Amino acid sequence: MAREAIEILKEHEANLILHAGDIVELETLKDLKNSNLPYAAVLGNNDYHLAKFKEEFELFNEPHIFNFENLTIKLMHHPKFLSANTDIIAFGHTHSFTAVLNNYSLFINPGEICGRKYGNFTFALLCCQDKNFQVFKFIKTPQDEKFNEIEVNLG
Template sequence: MKNILIISDTHGDRTELAKVIARHANDTEAIIHCGDSELEGTDEVLKGVNIVKGNCDFGTDFSEETLLEIEGQRVFVTHGHLHNVKMTHLNLLYRAEESGADLVCFGHSHSVAAFHERGVVFVNPGSLLLPRQPREATYAICRLTEKGIEDVRFFERDSGEEMTSLRLEV
């Protein structure tokens, strides 16, 4: 089993980002940041982090999207602004199908989301800095096994406590 730490929309807050990464350093095999870090690609806190460019990230340090292979699962990562995720998930679904993704990680809305559609699991971890829904700052951990995606769990930034009401069992 492999755990993926999924973070988004940290908007320049290195301190909180570093705390969450350190909290899960021993129990996650991959870290994904879904954009709007507002940090330089050379920033030490991003070392080993798979990150994409958000609408508040300027410069050329990050790509708009990436496709990773983790535990035999294809993981598509994007910020979401180019797919209009605040209005619909249909564009993101089409892109996921084009890329053959099993898991899609995205941000932009600052709102937690976890659902599956047409065999694809979608995760928006919310925001570590400026949460909208729920009001708590959040991040997610997705558990993968050789059989596929097991679940998606959400955690409150400050306490690290799981928000069990938001868990998605796949």
């Protein structure tokens, strides 16, 4: 599923891919690297076995704070660093999709591409122009042939 999500993000001309942890499979890191897009990933609580690959991939401990284009991004797995001190706060761990705008900061959890906890496969596409955010949720149930795209209301 991760490879399919990466291909959809490329079709939508994504400029950056984020993975908020629970990567689990080395193959997913290889898919991110082979996407030829800038990417960043953080280790989740199911990724201890992947820590030895941090030098080979854009793989970091949490929180990983960095700048991309005109945005400051905080990428983490555990939602314990959820302060509104960057433009985007991307997190995982709960496996539940969330997108909330609070004090000009976007808090976003793409859900779970693995479908392990809730059975649905989800990821997000974030569009940003002049710090105005637009979020799209992609979801695929086990019965679906393809991902469905839903615009998220941040209001």
